[in-house]
Each structure stands twice: as structure tokens, then as C-alpha cells.
Amino acid sequence: MNFLVALTVTVVACFALRGSIKKAPVVFYALSIAMVVIYFASFAATPPRWLQIALALTMGHCFLPIAMFAVVMYIGIFPYDGKVRHWLQPVRGPLSIMACFLALGHMIQYLMVYAPRVIGGAEVSGNVLVSFFVAVLLFALILVLGVTSFEFVKKRMTAVTWKKIQRFAYLFYAATYFHLAIMLAPAALSGSSQAQASLGIYTVVFGVYLVARIILSIQRRGTGLSTAASEKNGGEIPAA
DSSP, X not given: OHHHHHHHHXXXXXXXXXXXXXXXXXXXXXXXXXXXXXXXXXXTSOOOHHHHHHHIIIIISOHXXXXXXXXXXXXXXXXXXSHXXXXXXXXXXXXXXXXXXXXXXXXXXXXXXXXXXXXXXXOOOHXXXXXXXXXXXXXXXHHHHHHTTSHHHHTTSOHHHHHHHHTHHHHHHHHHHHHHHHHHHHHHHTTOHHHHXXXXXXXXHHHHHHHHHHHHHHHHHHHTOOHHHHTTTTTTSTTO
């Protein structure tokens, strides 16, 4: 349920702040980085209880960046001439970059905890070991996708190369869901209603997107619209 709250707030914020994000994306990048810094600083200090809870819900469980990536995903399946796409497409790239900053903060902290145990040969459960290697893959993908999402980097690349790189976003989405599922599965199978609910919500969010993308792809093939042509004005990739 916490993720649904984060997703709802994120969607509302995207609509409410779309003008400000479009005009001054750097400000929001700075805020995202500041949030990551505060998150790491909280481990060396004792922040107020409310801040601990806020950081745990947004960064610790990665609810906020996942919610932001979900918005980025779904923008790509709305019609090009629709109001939702018109309103949010201009901030899709900045939103993706902000999500990358926040997700990297979560990933670095996660890897710092588990990397010494895995590399050192400590005994870890099978699901943790698998999720760790998936997290390494996610870390590599988010670095590549995040860097190439910046406009000044995009301008220095050919359109073909940039599009090929950004298509790795689909692998990123799939790996993200797999990572979440692997981590939640043991508790869900053990009867935890919270884990079951969380796994169900993530499955619906990512599953609906997958089905919508398949239907969209079939429709485009039927009308003769190529993927390359559809991506000229934004496409389905995060930073488009």
C-alpha cells in the first residue's frame, strides 16, 4: 500500500509541477541529489523520527524512484495526440534522470551492505544472491541510461546509437520487477499479507504496462508505423 501512496503522490506531483520541471530541470536534479545525500547522512546521525520514516519509505524501499520510473513507462503508451502525453512528454526525460539519481542512492546503499557478504563468501540465501546479481545489472543499466538521458549527451550521439542504447530501458524495467519479485517472494510464500499485497501491486503495474506495450506494438505493425518512426517524437524509452 505504501507504494500505491508513493505512486499516487508522484503522478499528482508530475502534473502539478510539470511546468516548473520543464523550465528548471537542474533545480529538481539538485533536489534529487540532496535527497540522496540526506539519505546517506542519516546513517551517520540520528535524524528526527519523521525524517527516518520518510527516508525509509522513499529511499530505503525505493518506492519513490520506482513510482517515478512507472510514470516514465506509462507516458510512453499514451497516444501522441492525447492530453496526457502532451502534458507529460516534455518532462519525461528530466523525470527519468531524477529517478536515476534516487535509484542510484538506493542501489549504492544496497550494494554496500550485500557486496562484502557475497564477495567474502558469507552464507546468504538463494533469493538474496540472485537479487544481488540482478542489482548489479540494474546498477550498470541505470548508469548508462541515466547518462545518455541528459540532453547535452544526447546531442553528441547519433539518433540511431542513442535509440539503441535507450532500448535497454525495457531490460531495466524487466530486471526491476524481477528484483522486486525475488526479494518479496519468500515472505509472500510464507504467508505475509504485506509481501503478498506488494508483490501483487508490482505485478499489476508492470504487467499492465507489458500488455499495453504488446498491444501497441501489434497496432503499429498493423498500421505500418515503424518503431523508429514512432520514436522520433518521444517513443517509449525513458528519456525520449
